[in-house]
Amino acid sequence: MTDKIGVGIIGANPNRGWAKSAHIPALSALPQYEIRAISTSQQETAIAASKQFNVSLAFDNHVELVTHPEVDLVVVAVKVAYHHELVTAAIAAGKHIYCEWPLGNGLAEAIELADLARRKNICTAIGLQGRAAPAVNQIRDLIAQGYVGTVVSTSLIVSDKYPSDVIDSANVYMLDSQNGANLLTVHTGHYADVVTYCLGEFRELNATLATQRTQVKIVDTGESIPATAPDQIAVNGTLHSGAIASLHIRGGRSRGTNLLWEINGTEGDLLVTGDTGHTYMLDVVLQGAQGQEKALSLIPVPNKYRWVPPETPKGSAFNVAQVYARLAQDILQGTKTCAGFDEAVVRHQMLNAIQIAANSGTKQAYKVDF
Template sequence: MSSRINIGFIGLSSKGGWASSAHESYLKNSSIYTIKAIANSTIESSKSSAEAFGVNKYYATSEELAQDPDIDTVVVSVKVPLHKSLIMPALLQGKNAIVEWPLGRNLQEAEELTQLARSKGVKTMVGLQGRQSSVVKKMKDIISSGKLGKILSTHLYAGGILWGPTIDESKSYIADIENGANMITVLGGHSLDAMCYVLGEFESLTATTHNARKTIELRDEKGNKIRDIPLTSHDQMSVSGVLTSGAYASAHLRGGSYKGTNLLWEVEGTHGELQVRGPNGHLQLSFPTLYASFDGEDMIEIAVHDEQDTHVNVGRAYDEFAKEGGLYPTWEDAVIRHRMIEAIYRSAQTGTKQTYKTTY
């Protein structure tokens, strides 16, 4: 890749949102990347965003953006059901590609995209930025060092904020499980990816999914109730099994936000323990606190000094993507995570233990 990476960005809105807070906030100060062009859902939106973010070129469609010879990498940060259709033109033009997690609505879409990217020889990254969390990396370092001894078990308990009693109209699509952006794929995908990144994949798993709430209250931008809509995305999920390392693992994920525990992740070894606590169940975008106990001593906080902002972990992923041999989640990693999620669904539907292929 050239010393400067030129980005075509699909889904960067001048009205705010994840793309502007997590991506543009990093990219605007980057010495590595330049946003060369923007394409949104309408030409008017594209023009507005280009003017707001100081970008010279804007397009009406992803096809037009993909044909721009000045662009070598295309970023897609839009609703999950549109991921595949919007990134396909870039792949066909041989552009490198960065897409938010989930990569597709389901495993089939993720596999199709990954196969095409591999056939074109392009570089890919998926937005599983929890791997860039300082806490996650510190846990991985401690475990790899052997300080905890043999890992015996791990337990994860997380709240999803969303998929609770109410939802904003702008996010209503996540209530429908068919759209692929649900509690299991988003909260589960990010948190279980961090767990598997640190401790290894499931050798086998058993899962239960449930809808404690059958409907969710839809609210307008002022917080007023519009109506109740069906909630087909699960708001409760538990999964347990044995990891490839031989350790036992369990997780309970639930929708909503609570006054009690929203994030608790524990790892137990023969010579020590780790514990992560935080007010937000989304490990990938929050900054929890890490505690450790070694050889029976009391738990102590392991200091991790981080800038606490939405763009931090996303920016670190961009930094790694720019390096030769950088450590970042590829689309092959995304396929493995989609396989795990499909195994969770199969187990919940059949009531049987399931496995999935843990390598690409």
């Protein structure tokens, strides 16, 4: 490794996608990294991406990227169905890996990939970037410092753009429950990870899943197609701390509440609100009150929770850059500061418990150790 961490991105489409909107601007803002290679499924697209993003190496297959000596870190930013193959190849090549969430298409794949990475002793990061958000880390510290006293309960309500009555062609795959990317596996995983990162895991949970919109219109074609993935997800239960927790993740933007997360304790309250449900992507408003205070007040987020340069772009790229800042420390200094594949397995365990609870109508628990 040279003075910079050489990055190879699998799935850097020049026209759209998460790599373009989040990963590339995040990496470009951090002096620890240099993007050296890009691969897509077609040579023409790879070359176009390399020119647009000023990257020297362009491949139409992942094998050349993961085995190239100038690549130290492989970023997997493609659909979930391809994660297992691509991450396995990167592990075999001995490269550090940042994989988008979910890690695998189901719990079994996630466990296998985490085991392989652990045996290879490589640094991993999982795209659960909500836990890298400045406000989320401040909330975690406030809870640990006793701002609300003993946590009694927490309630989260979020509304997500997809799935709704309409969808665009690029996101149609989210309507199929078998594809591994839907409101349960992707968005609920993100939201639940933020809550449990701050308050601890569930000791046991109940769940209800429903597909209320069974037909969805594709806006750019006018076609109507069936949906099998859930668009309403309700989870409630008891955390290991004894606090009662409820999460309701709803498909489709609301004219009312799109993000409301409340934490209630014996000595105070915290409230998180936002214009969209993407807590893990965008800025939120944090308010609190404690003791004899009668009304909530704005709680500013100190700069110590911002680990990236001031010029880092806001929006989708910011929290991703926060993850990369911690990952660079782990790679260069041998620390373990960022969530990796082991943490991803815990979240997959939780999602598996939610699915079983919904199917069986019984309370479920899940493993929280690796």
